[in-house]
Amino acid sequence: MDVPGARGPGLGLFRVAPFVEGVPCSIGAVVTADGVAVLRSVENLVLRDGRRFLYSGVSSVYDPPVGVQRSMAEAARRVGEELRRRVGYRGAFSVDGIVTAAGWRATEVNTRASGGFGMLKGLTVPVGLLNAAIVEGWDDGALTSAVIESTLRPLLEADRALRLVRVLPALPPGTPASVAVCIDGQTARVAADGEEPDGELLVGRAATGAVVMSRVAARPGAGPTPGPSAGPLAVALLDLADRLWSTGTAGLTAAGGTGAG
């Protein structure tokens, strides 16, 4: 099939599935020589522009229902064991899916360290090198699933953050630019002079032309509130970017929003 600009081994492979309403979530895991280390879930920020789905980053702010978290972890562990059994897999992978009203609906497996691994903060080595050590067998068995899980999972639990990434075709006039931002619940605003910000919002160059980016982290009594989906906050940050720099990113909706569909 001829798709302009597209190439690769997956070209021509289509998957057709019913639309499932819910919060897109992913759970990362690592297959080691002795088991499977499972991380906590992250929310895939897939916003909507009518019927278009726009990938907009990752967040560790959202807490799925406890039972769903458990189901996701169990699914990741089972998939990891199956990857090892079938193909001798080692290293990071993730299971993506949707948190629906009826529970966890898995949609795909990514055999790579997907976006959730990029949320890890506080690891003393790049997570890519950790993955390389496991894949390449540098560890001689030292990097057990217990070592990996007891290191990575608490780091994800401790740093609850939203990482916004929304690509643009080109830099808007007056950019690259950035501002310090404060988060009030699910809204975002430019930080006042002297006010401690929760993060930064910027427009910069990217392989796609340009990108709107932000990283805002929860702090005691400030920043994003752990618990609810961070989709509405991502929408608010993109609305703010549009007001500041005419990025054309205003008016999107989060999963389940009234503007969807």
Place this chain on the structure above:
Amino acid sequence: MSGEVGARVDPAAGAVLAVGTAGPARRERAAASSALGAARHASTSVSAMTSATRCHAGPGRGPDPGRGTEGGAVVSETIACDPRHHGEDPPGAETLGIDRVGDGHAGAVEPSDAAAQETIERVVRAGVAGRAVVVLVTAVRGAGPMVAALNEMGAVRVLVVAAGEGTGPPLDGAVRRIGLGHRATTMTQEVLAAETMTDELTADQHASLDAFDPDRTALVLGGHR
């Protein structure tokens, strides 16, 4: 990952090779796939990275997880919610039919295991020290933290292969660049471009890689397989 509909064309995107520190090459050119993480703050490494093993100059050694699971590891199941969840309702919960969410902070967060971190760091340092390393990323500037870490851990030299310059602090030191001509207007296209980043190198680009790694022993990080 979820894709996009209605892509727009970006005429400006190009790929680059960026050479970091200099030094002699050694060891085998086995590709360790890895995650550099997706976009970092103030950078545009917007594509998640790989977890497979493949030699960038030929067949991989051992199982190739990326290939081995293509089309064969998709999970499709529904697992019911546990009614014992708790916490605040998310926005849109009524629309979703999700009644409550867990708070995830109900108990104390266990600290990351310091001894385990030390084990990880020791293993990684031993694996990197003395290696020539090729880093595949979508944006040169997104590779800054990785390049700094590799240099600090004793990599003899680092070559960054990227699809664009990106945003954020420039890499330290002199950087040499060669365009690869990739185009991407969406995250999905960018992931596809990363998958095939080194599949269609020109003669000049091959020459650049061979000059960097003449005995083909470099460790290769990144890409999607």
